[in-house]
Amino acid sequence: MFPVCAVDALPDGEAIRILAHVPIAVFNADGSYYAIDDTCTHQDASLADGWVDDCRVECPLHASNFDLRTGLPDGPPAKRPVRTYPVTVDAGMIYVDIGRGEAAA
Amino acid sequence: MKRVAVVGASLAGLRAAEALRAKGYDGNLLIIGAEPHRPYDRPPLSKGFLLGTTRAEDLALAEPAEELGLNGDWRLGVRAQRLDTRAGALTLSDGRTEAVDGVVIATGGRPRTLPGTEGITGVVTLRGLDDAVALRAQLATEPEHVVVIGAGFLGAEVAASARTLGREVTVVEAMPVPLAGAVGPYLGGICGQLHGDHGVRLILGHGVAGLDTVIEPGRRQVCAVRLDDGRALPAELVVVAVGMRPSTGWLAGSGLAVDDGVRTDAGWVTALPNVVAVGDVARHRCGGKFVRHEHWTSAAKAPATAVANLLAGRHLGHCAGGGYFWSDQYGVRIQFAGSVAPTDDVRVIEGAPEDRAFLATCHRDGVTTGVLAMNMARAFTRARRTLAVTATEEDQRCPTCSPSPDCSSTEPGATPREASAIGSSIPSTSA
Numbered sequence: 001m002f003p004v005c006a007v008d009a010l011p012d013g014e015a016i017r018i019l020a021h022v023p024i025a026v027f028n029a030d031g032s033y034y035a036i037d038d039t040c041t042h043q044d045a046s047l048a049d050g051w052v053d054d055c056r057v058e059c060p061l062h063a064s065n066f067d068l069r070t071g072l073p074d075g076p077p078a079k080r081p082v083r084t085y086p087v088t089v090d091a092g093m094i095y096v097d098i099g100r101g102e103a104a105a
Numbered sequence: 106m107k108r109v110a111v112v113g114a115s116l117a118g119l120r121a122a123e124a125l126r127a128k129g130y131d132g133n134l135l136i137i138g139a140e141p142h143r144p145y146d147r148p149p150l151s152k153g154f155l156l157g158t159t160r161a162e163d164l165a166l167a168e169p170a171e172e173l174g175l176n177g178d179w180r181l182g183v184r185a186q187r188l189d190t191r192a193g194a195l196t197l198s199d200g201r202t203e204a205v206d207g208v209v210i211a212t213g214g215r216p217r218t219l220p221g222t223e224g225i226t227g228v229v230t231l232r233g234l235d236d237a238v239a240l241r242a243q244l245a246t247e248p249e250h251v252v253v254i255g256a257g258f259l260g261a262e263v264a265a266s267a268r269t270l271g272r273e274v275t276v277v278e279a280m281p282v283p284l285a286g287a288v289g290p291y292l293g294g295i296c297g298q299l300h301g302d303h304g305v306r307l308i309l310g311h312g313v314a315g316l317d318t319v320i321e322p323g324r325r326q327v328c329a330v331r332l333d334d335g336r337a338l339p340a341e342l343v344v345v346a347v348g349m350r351p352s353t354g355w356l357a358g359s360g361l362a363v364d365d366g367v368r369t370d371a372g373w374v375t376a377l378p379n380v381v382a383v384g385d386v387a388r389h390r391c392g393g394k395f396v397r398h399e400h401w402t403s404a405a406k407a408p409a410t411a412v413a414n415l416l417a418g419r420h421l422g423h424c425a426g427g428g429y430f431w432s433d434q435y436g437v438r439i440q441f442a443g444s445v446a447p448t449d450d451v452r453v454i455e456g457a458p459e460d461r462a463f464l465a466t467c468h469r470d471g472v473t474t475g476v477l478a479m480n481m482a483r484a485f486t487r488a489r490r491t492l493a494v495t496a497t498e499e500d501q502r503c504p505t506c507s508p509s510p511d512c513s514s515t516e517p518g519a520t521p522r523e524a525s526a527i528g529s530s531i532p533s534t535s536a
Contacts, residue, residue, distance in 0.1 A: 043149070049482035051490060060440075060482040061431060062405075076120075077146070077405070079168055 004035075004087075004094040015057070017048040020098040024085060027068055029055050033089065034068035035096040037082035041073070047082070070104045106207045106379065106416060107132040110195050111177075112185045112355075113211030114138025115147065116401065117384025119166050121209040121408035122175050128416055134177045135195075135203060139212070139352075141182035142234055143172065148401055150237040151262035152433050155244065156269060161234065185212065188359040190377055207415055209408070210356070210367050210375075210382035214349040219254070222316055227327040228343045231263060240344065244270055248341035251275070252330045254313055256283035256297060258432045260346035265434040267344075268305050275306040275338050277313060277330065287430075289445035292465060292477050295458045296439060302461070303435045308332070316343065351386040351397065364388065366397045371423035373411035378418050381411035389426045398426035429489065437461050438482065442489040443475030455484050464488060 004010070004018055004026050015027045023038035025048035036057075038046050045061035052058075056065045056074070064078035071081040083101035087094060109125060111118045114136050122136055138144070145164035153159030172179075184198040188208065195203045216230035227248070229240050244251075244267060253264045256278035268274045284293035300307040317329035317337060329337040351366040361375050362368040366388030373381050373389060382388075384404040388395045403426045410424040429442040445451070449467040456463030456479075464484045467475035476492055478485035 046482065049486055051486050058486075060486045062401075076123075077166070079171075 001088070001095040002098045004096055007089060007092055007094055010094060013052050015048040015050070015052060017046060018096065020096070023048075024096060024098060025057070026087065026094060026096060027052055027057060029068055033087040033094055035085040035087045036066060036068060036071050037101070039082075040064065040066075040078060041080040041082055042078040071102075072104050106130065108135070108203070108205050109133070109207035109209065109415075110135040110137060110185075110203060110205040111209040111211060112137045112195070113209075113213055113384065113386070114140070114144050114179070114181060115211065115213055115384070115404070116144065116166060117213070117404035117408055118209065118211035119144040120405055121211055121381075121383060121412055122177055123167075123171075124409045124412040125209075125416070126175055127409075128412060130412075130416055134175065135205065136175070136177040136179050137183055137185055137195075137197065138179070138181045139184045140233055140235070143167075143181070145234060147233070150234065151231060151259055152266060154237050155241050155263070155266040157241075161238075164234070185355045188356055188361075190359050190361070190380065207379045208381075209411065209415065210380065210386055211384045211404075211408075212352040212355070213385045214351040216345065217348045217350055219313060219316070219345055219347075222345070224325065225316060225318055225327050226321075226324045227341055228316065228345065230345050231259060232349065243342050244272065247272070249273065250339045251342045251344065252277060252338050252340040253344045253346060254330065255346035255348070256280075256300075256307060256309075257346060257348070258284070258287070258430075260344070261296070261300070261434050262432060263344050263346060264300060264305050265303070267342075268303050268435070272342075275308065275340075276300055277308045277311060277332065277338070279310070279312045281310045283307070283309070285447070288439075288441050288477055289449060289451060289467065289475075290447055291451045292441075292445070295479070296434075299435050299437055299461070308338075311336075316340075349385065349399065351388075353386060364395075366395075368395055369411075370420065372414045372420045373407050373423070374414050374420060379415060381415045383407045383411045387426075391426055396426060400426075400428075400430045402429045437480055439477070439479055440482065440485045440489075441475065441477045442485075443467065443473075443492045445475040445477075449474060456481055 010028045012028050015025050017038050018024050024035050025038040026035045029052055038048050040059045045059050047057050049060040050057040055068050058065050062077050065074040071084045081104040083103045085101050086097040111122050144166040149159045186198050187196040195205050216232045222228050251267045251272045251274045253260045253276045256276050264274045264276045282290045282293045283297040312333045314331045314333045316327050318325040319328045327343050330340050331337050353363045356363050367382035368388050369382050371390045385399050388397050413421050432439045445467040449469050451467050453463050453465045462480040464478045464481045466473050476488040
């Protein structure tokens with residue numbers, strides 16, 4: 001379990017980047033927490049810098065949207081999904097299970 | 106519409122083909138590409154591809170299955186040579202003539218060159234994959250001096266890549282400030298400083314008078330770039346990055362208005378309702394002017410609107426052309442959205458230009474018109490959102506198009522419509 005930050009440090013609509021084996025972006029979307037690979041599958045851009053809206057994040061470089069629940073892009077230019085990671089909250093802290101990244105088919 | 110030709114198989118052409126199918130067009134779909142390659146992404150060619158961090162196979166714009174799903178009749182390595190709009194006949198370089206009743210013009214363009222430098226070894230331009238392969242091979246020979254002519258985004262990115270590869274690089278720019286047209290003089294000046302930060306010499310305000318060459322067995326090799334003040338810059342490799350010319354030669358005699366690009370209305374429709382133009386080749390009506398938006402975002406976005414109008418045969422909608430572009434140079438990411446005029450008030454609102462990490466906004470008559478960031482993607486994303494709201498309102502106020510269902514016939518300078526549609530004389534394709 002990788003500790004991310006206190007829940008208070010990640011308000012709604014915000015994201016934080018953690019450096020695990022790969023960079024991972026952790027989001028608060030309407031009070032729910034999600035973790036996905038931080039690097040866009042299209043070109044080098046940090047999804048933690050993107051715009052969060054309705055359980056999706058828009059890549060800050062080319063505007064592909066990734067579903068925070070599945071990691072799937074909604075359209076070009078990204079073609080491949082990012083991996084998703086389980087997130088838990090314990091005693092006011094957010095944790096990411098960085099060993100259980102899953103890629104949608 | 107039963108047979109649509111998409112002429113051009115790069116980003117704009119591919120997006121147009123995808124949009125046609127997505128909007129339910131189930132007729133014959135010809136996709137014609139002058140290059141032998143499947144659709145690929147050009148922006149990495151001046152960056153990761155030159156550095157060797159991006160491979161040719163990474164550039165594909167669509168997965169093979171997605172391309173198959175288009176059910177297109179692909180003609181790659183084939184050029185369009187003539188479009189007869191009255192007969193609905195498209196003549197190709199392989200000798201075939203195809204009957205079509207709808208055309209998407211997406212032929213892009215070719216780089217401008219320096220007159221009189223044709224055939225000189227060591228002088229290259231960069232537009233397509235083959236150009237990038239050739240430039241990469243030239244850089245691999247480790248030329249002692251590289252001169253890049255033109256300090257626009259392409260020239261700056263090539264200079265940065267060559268420098269990263271360890272070459273000694275000089276950039277020559279005829280204008281007193283680089284990128285002034287794109288991001289304004291103040292921000293252009295800051296972008297220009299990136300060259301000096303990384304040991305690249307930037308010479309501003311000087312044109313190129315000619316190239317000096319040495320005659321070697323079987324070839325003329327460049328050895329220096331001569332400036333308009335007589336100075337000679339040693340150069341074994343010269344990259345000419347002074348803009349592009351739209352590829353419109355094949356439209357001569359088509360009756361379409363061609364004038365530094367194919368003129369379209371705000372909905373990307375030409376004077377003929379079943380011919381649209383998108384990407385770098387389109388000269389799009391934008392706020393009373395005709396503008397070519399030479400940006401990836403425009404090529405990616407406009408085809409959906411253009412194709413909707415094409416299939417409807419009338420002006421259903423329009424979309425702005427410019428909007429957003431980015432550039433990666435020396436590890437610095439530059440992003441810009443909106444527009445800027447030389448007289449705009451520019452304010453740095455976060456970070457500092459000297460740190461090469463800042464966000465700036467442009468203001469005109471109390472309205473925020475543009476936003477630029479260096480290495481500040483998150484703040485840029487948010488600022489751009491605010492701007493997008495303003496831009497949408499601007500679109501809705503567009504005096505050319507809003508009240509009229511079809512504004513193409515009211516375009517000043519557009520060719521009067523001679524037929525209701527191309528190919529209307531072909532019985533099988535008449536609606």
